[in-house]
Amino acid sequence: MTRELTCIGCPMGCELTVEVENGAAVSVTGNTCKIGENYAKSEISAPVRAVTTTALTAEGVPVPVKTAGNVPKDKIFEVVDHIKRTKITLPVKLGTVILENAAGTGVPVIATKTVG
Amino acid sequence: MREFDLVIIGGGPAGMAAAVAAKKQGIDDLIILERDDRLGGILNQCIHNGFGLHTFKEELTGPEYAERYSDQVKELGIPYELGTMVLDMTGDKEISLISRRRGAETVKAKAVVLAMGCRERPRGALGIAGFRPQGIYTAGTAQKLVNCEGVVPGKEVVILGSGDIGLIMARRMTLEGAKVRAVVELMPYSSGLKRNIVQCLDDYGIPLMLSHTVVDIKGKEKLEGVWVAAVDERNNPIEGTEEYFPCDTLLLSCGLIPENELSKSMGVELSPLTGGPSVDESLETNIDGVFACGNVLHVHDLVDFVSEEAVRAGENAAEYIKGKPSSPGTPVAVKPGNGVRYTVPSRLYTQSAADSIHIRFRVTGVYKGAAIVITCGDKEIMRKRGRIFVPSEMQDIIIKKDKLPEIDGDLEVKVEEAVK
Numbered sequence: 001m002t003r004e005l006t007c008i009g010c011p012m013g014c015e016l017t018v019e020v021e022n023g024a025a026v027s028v029t030g031n032t033c034k035i036g037e038n039y040a041k042s043e044i045s046a047p048v049r050a051v052t053t054t055a056l057t058a059e060g061v062p063v064p065v066k067t068a069g070n071v072p073k074d075k076i077f078e079v080v081d082h083i084k085r086t087k088i089t090l091p092v093k094l095g096t097v098i099l100e101n102a103a104g105t106g107v108p109v110i111a112t113k114t115v116g
Numbered sequence: 117m118r119e120f121d122l123v124i125i126g127g128g129p130a131g132m133a134a135a136v137a138a139k140k141q142g143i144d145d146l147i148i149l150e151r152d153d154r155l156g157g158i159l160n161q162c163i164h165n166g167f168g169l170h171t172f173k174e175e176l177t178g179p180e181y182a183e184r185y186s187d188q189v190k191e192l193g194i195p196y197e198l199g200t201m202v203l204d205m206t207g208d209k210e211i212s213l214i215s216r217r218r219g220a221e222t223v224k225a226k227a228v229v230l231a232m233g234c235r236e237r238p239r240g241a242l243g244i245a246g247f248r249p250q251g252i253y254t255a256g257t258a259q260k261l262v263n264c265e266g267v268v269p270g271k272e273v274v275i276l277g278s279g280d281i282g283l284i285m286a287r288r289m290t291l292e293g294a295k296v297r298a299v300v301e302l303m304p305y306s307s308g309l310k311r312n313i314v315q316c317l318d319d320y321g322i323p324l325m326l327s328h329t330v331v332d333i334k335g336k337e338k339l340e341g342v343w344v345a346a347v348d349e350r351n352n353p354i355e356g357t358e359e360y361f362p363c364d365t366l367l368l369s370c371g372l373i374p375e376n377e378l379s380k381s382m383g384v385e386l387s388p389l390t391g392g393p394s395v396d397e398s399l400e401t402n403i404d405g406v407f408a409c410g411n412v413l414h415v416h417d418l419v420d421f422v423s424e425e426a427v428r429a430g431e432n433a434a435e436y437i438k439g440k441p442s443s444p445g446t447p448v449a450v451k452p453g454n455g456v457r458y459t460v461p462s463r464l465y466t467q468s469a470a471d472s473i474h475i476r477f478r479v480t481g482v483y484k485g486a487a488i489v490i491t492c493g494d495k496e497i498m499r500k501r502g503r504i505f506v507p508s509e510m511q512d513i514i515i516k517k518d519k520l521p522e523i524d525g526d527l528e529v530k531v532e533e534a535v536k
Binding site for chain 1: 160163164165166169175176177179180183262263264265266288291292309310311313314315319503504
């Protein structure tokens with residue numbers, strides 16, 4: 001089976017053609033770099049995304065955060081929910097860990113801005 | 117009157133990179149004027165990732181990218197004044213500004229870098245029928261509300277225009293619990309990056325309706341819904357295709373316009389094609405010592421390219437302050453040809469040009485298997501092939517110094533389409 005994907009690894013957005021056998025990518029063409037090949041392989045077997053959102057202080061001040069790595073795509077809403085249930089206190093420095101383990105993914109969530 | 121060698125108008129990515137570059141070239145008497153209460157400009161509200169792959173070889177969020185530069189500004193001891201609004205500028209570089217701290221003031225500059233960024237096209241410029249109820253925002257306004265104020269403006273959303281901010285906000289509103297019913301795009305292609313269609317729309321099952329537009333708005337005090345219709349090849353709505361979407365929020369992502377009110381007031385010549393200043397290869401405007409970079413010059417797709425451009429503007433401003441003589445001779449024009457909407461620069465001094473010259477532009481449509489060709493009369497100066505050229509991506513072609521002697525007349529930049 002052949003699948004067409006658009007790489008999200010960088011803004012170039014390479015059009016990838018992936019040969020799939022038994023739920024796994026066996027060959028990738030159309031990519032210009034290694035990122036495209038890796039993206040296609042994981043997208044076929046277990047898609048992942050980095051998540052960015054805001055965490056709030058008790059007063060409702062938003063602090064931008066991100067997952068420090070990719071999380072399974074089907075966990076995105078659980079990760080955001082976990083972040084929203086976490087109340088943070090200021091000041092926060094860029095890189096401060098907000099959550100050690102976002103929604104059981106094992107991936108930490110860190111602040112992306114120095115606030116307060 | 118305070119006097120400075122260099123005044124930089126705007127403390128976003130362009131202003132910060134220009135300031136850092138000028139400082140590194142030995143310009144100590146400089147200042148950044150910023151209207152907001154922090155440096156970073158629009159990056160502060162762009163909390164998604166995808167910034168910095170070219171500059172830092174890693175994927176950063178907007179605030180992280182901004183902090184890399186604001187840290188440099190602070191480490192280098194570059195002065196900046198926040199909460200400071202520039203009201204007017206004159207052709208002899210007198211700048212009127214106002215701030216809570218210093219009140220109204222006029223300062224004088226030897227050189228100026230324009231780095232005011234761009235603005236979103238508002239509803240009034242779109243000509244949509246219907247009342248003006250509460251609930252209609254530009255995508256960037258909604259982005260600021262959600263990401264900086266912690267307020268989500270609605271629960272059921274339609275987005276008109278598929279620019280990147282619209283796509284990013286489709287995902288952002290979804291993650292904040294809103295239902296995004298559709299992204300509606302007038303053109304037969306999206307004006308946003310492909311990766312954003314995948315990771316912001318496809319990932320969440322949000323439909324992208326190409327060749328469609330909003331034809332009517334329902335609701336007098338509060339938005340109740342919008343009518344969407346298909347358009348023909350001349351972008352006219354097709355009768356009988358109307359579909360009603362109930363919604364409490366309509367976001368507009370219908371293009372960005374360089375913000376040049378101040379440039380106009382000082383007599384900077386603007387390009388009707390970009391809405392930004394018309395510049396030469398050193399990014400200098402028609403006024404000696406006034407340079408422009410970033411989105412005030414032309415709307416960029418990636419902040420990395422803004423930073424790179426701003427470094428050149430900062431360095432050239434430094435050269436000017438140190439007394440580099442004006443460019444000799446008359447410039448050749450750089451003209452957009454087939455399939456090219458504009459070029460920056462629009463004129464070129466080949467004798468005084470630096471090592472290499474960046475020609476930046478956007479194509480007017482989707483071109484597969486085409487080539488970008490730069491010609492001078494009958495001579496071909498440059499050729500660049502590409503799998504696909506799309507309007508959402510800024511093109512950047514570098515003419516190397518050894519090619520410059522071949523240029524003896526106006527240049528044309530065009531798309532040579534694939535033979536069908």
